[in-house]
Amino acid sequence: MKLSTKHLLGIKDLTKEDIQLILSTAINFKEVLQRPVKKVPSLRDVTIVNLFYENSTRTRISFELAEKRLSADTINFTVSGSSAAKGETLLDTVNNILSMKVDMVVMRHNASGAPHFLAKHIPAAIVNAGDGINEHPTQALLDAYSMQEKFGNIEGLKVAIIGDILHSRVALSNIYLLQKMGAEVIVCGPPTLIPTYITEALGVKVEYNIKKALQWCDVANVLRIQLERQNQPLFSSLREYNLAFGINKKLLDSLHKEIVIMHPGPINRGVELDSDVADGPYSIILNQVENGVAVRMAVLYLLANREQ
Amino acid sequence: MGLTIKRLAHQILENISQENTTVIIGIQPRGIFLSDKIVATINTIIHPATIQYGKLDITFYRDDVRSGLHVANKTDINFDIENKRVVLVDDVLWTGRTIRAALDALLDFGRPAKVELCVLIDRRFNRELPIQPDYTGRAIDTLVSEKVKVNWKEMNEVDEVILIQ
Missing domain, CATH: 3.40.50.1370 (Aspartate/ornithine carbamoyltransferase)
Incomplete structure (x- = not known):
């Protein structure tokens, strides 16, 4: 071997x-x-x-x-x-x-x-x-390890990757890995932050409604908005992003099911994740780091x- | 082979002292078959049947890591070895390098009062390090070109020791 x-x-x-x-x-x-x-x-x-x-x-x-x-x-x-x-x-x-x-x-x-x-x-x-x-790649591997530790198996797992897909190397590595290991992946975010090749070349489904994406998945891997890589504005404001795609406890409670929240860090609290979710019982963010x-x-x- | 294992278990028991608790640690992967049986035998003799038993993988401590990839096995030592009498168990002792690595690995878990070595087969020639067993199932003389393999019912359907030319 x-x-x-x-x-x-x-x-x-x-x-x-x-x-x-x-x-x-x-x-x-x-x-x-x-x-x-x-x-x-x-x-x-x-x-x-x-x-x-x-x-x-x-x-x-x-x-x-x-x-x-x-x-x-x-x-x-x-x-x-x-x-x-x-x-x-x-x-x-x-x-x-x-x-x-x-x-x-x-x-x-x-x-x-x-x-x-x-x-x-x-x-x-x-x-x-x-x-x-x-x-x-090592981020995707540790994400996979954390999922495997939590669920026992990656195959068949439903994973939603949420946020700035366009600028995210974490998203691309995760998509490659999850597809190779037989998990189902969708991406969710504003259309301006989702590249067209996601569907065409990688065959990943896109969902623009955050609630539907969360309702579908077992794991939500939430990404940071990478403002440092955006030369021109791709959405109106961080506050608007938070309203449309931010995850808070109220949204999670409305799902009536348990999902696991992951984030590669650093977190922008109050943008993609609210503190009550990042520090909440569903979050395995610090396990990922360990x-x-x-x-x-x-x-x-x-x-x-x-x-x- | 059953008789030999019983004898080894009795010999380990004979040397139990009041000062230091005895624990058994099998070396992964192939020492475990022997240590499982020795521990089972000891537990039929002592009351209460509770000898502490761990498993040690030495892959990350090998001195030949660069000569090929070795896949690690599980280490499972969920007790303290500090000031205890530790009996290491392996199937075949030959060059002594595995035991050297096992001693290094063991010492990372604490400072035992005493470490002893129990092996089923002692290949007496071609030792490369000054390591000798305390309890030996059978000592044999072999050529370097020969291989000694211990088969167990759990893996190979029959308990046997074979010499491959």
Whole structure:
């Protein structure tokens, strides 16, 4: 048993077996994280660089913790305070870091396809920690892990992805993963934030009525409105968005059924989720964060252990 | 094989002391078949039948991680091993590297008073580390080129030890 790929660039490149292997390995790492010593020596001969060209709290801390729990040596690179600000190209930066004997690169970049470009030019294994509006594979894997933990199985699950689908790499990775694992996916949001390829290329149904979407689903994965990626306004105001697509307790109570609320963070409280839902009993948002470390440990462990 | 397992269970029991509680920990995946049987035997002898029993997976502690992927199994130790007498159980002892990894993994759960090793088969030659069993089902002499496999009813329909040339 091993992964069919050398890098984790996107869920698109993974097979169903790869996903199952990552999720089952993550179960073992979650058990490690409950031990008195939450650390194993598996990657103590591996050095990993975390290259973050874009802001991040959860993902960066989660990756760094995962690396440390595996006993890997880590270096952190953020674009502010680095030579990238002086005009060094991505490839030059990475080649310079690799010449200092680094084995793996975890990278977040604001340009879609940046990790794919690197994978063509450097020998190290690359883990995509989010590239532009393309993919965020480890987020989709930890979402899947959290769903599997909650429901026992992903196959047959009904998942509604709600919000800014157009700018969301989380949405795209989740759609690829859920479809490969046999779950049903719909997306819901204002028409301006839903790309046309969602139906045409991916075969995902679109629902514009939030109540109907919630009524249908077992899990609602709610996304943040990414104002930083919107050059022109795509809806009138955040208040209007909240009225049309925001989820509050009153709306959930009107469904007369239990659904699970997920969110990849950071939450804009009072926009896509009200506090009584984000902190409420249906929310597994903090479980997602906890599971993120175990899932990232599994990804790093499996990629580092390729036969040479 | 049944007699041998009974003997191993009795030998482990003989050395039970008043100062330290004895716990049994089987090594995943193939040591579990033996440890299940030893624990079942011990529980028929002692009253109350409550010896603490855990399972330990050593995949993440191996010293050959880079030479191929090893799929992990479940670790299940839901008790404290601090100051206890721990008996590690595995099916075959050969190079000693699995036991080395098991000791490292075990120590991450606490500081036992004493660790002992119980194996069904001790392949005496070609040990690569200074590790010896305390309780041995059968010691055998084999060539490096040979393989020793222990089959269990649960997996292979028959309890047997086979030597593959």
